[in-house]
Amino acid sequence: xxxxxxxxxxxxxxxxxxxxxxxxxxxxxxxxxxxxxxxxxxxxxxxxxxxxxxxxxxxxxxxxxxxxxxxxxxxxxxxxxxxxxxxxxxxxxxxxxxxxxxxxxxxxxxxxxxxxxxxxxxxxxxxxxxxxxxxxxxxxxxxxxxxxxxxxxxxxxxxxxxxxxxxxxx
Numbered sequence: 228x229x230x231x232x233x234x235x236x237x238x239x240x241x242x243x244x245x246x247x248x249x250x251x252x253x254x255x256x257x258x259x260x261x262x263x264x265x266x267x268x269x270x271x272x273x274x275x276x277x278x279x280x281x282x283x284x285x286x287x288x289x290x291x292x293x294x295x296x297x298x299x300x301x302x303x304x305x306x307x308x309x310x311x312x313x314x315x316x317x318x319x320x321x322x323x324x325x326x327x328x329x330x331x332x333x334x335x336x337x338x339x340x341x342x343x344x345x346x347x348x349x350x351x352x353x354x355x356x357x358x359x360x361x362x363x364x365x366x367x368x369x370x371x372x373x374x375x376x377x378x379x380x381x382x383x384x385x386x387x388x389x390x391x392x393x394x395x396x397x
Contacts, residue, residue: 319359319372324394327351327386335391337384341371348384351376356394363388 319325327335334352338345341364351357351374360383361373369387376382 318363319388319391319393321359321361323359324377325357325359325372325374325391326394327353327355327357327390328392329390335386337374337382337386339384341366341373341385343367343369345385349382351382351386357382357386357391 330353332353334350336347337349337351339348340346341362356377357374358377359372360375362371362385364371364385369389371385372388372391374383374386374391
């Protein structure tokens with residue numbers, strides 16, 4: 228064994244050196260983070276404090292009842308059909324687009340059969356577009372055409388030609 232002199236320094240072990248280096252590095256890192264945090268801090272004097280606003284919420288009220296009117300009529304729910312105006316009868320081609328006109332805003336009753344007494348299947352509104360599928364059939368003194376809405380196939384029925392015009396007409 229080796230004898231150490233009283234004034235001699237003990238040699239450091241390699242594990243002690245790494246501990247000292249790690250501690251110094253960690254301390255330097257913590258100091259750097261603190262300095263960056265202090266320098267990047269925003270001052271609170273730039274924006275004046277915001278005064279709180281008072282929001283009043285009223286008590287809920289009951290929802291009013293709304294009566295929904297169906298767009299599809301079945302049976303005799305509507306008053307009797309008015310007598311159509313005497314207009315020249317129109318001849319349409321199958322597949323041609325036609326519009327409803329001349330109803331005065333009352334709409335055109337599309338019926339299940341080409342008959343004034345037949346059940347109403349749907350009410351076509353003024354300027355609504357339909358495609359001619361069948362007809363013409365003469366019944367009750369009128370010329371009838373079978374129409375189908377090109378956008379919604381469930382809207383279909385027989386209509387009097389007096390309330391129809393070609394979609395190409397102004």
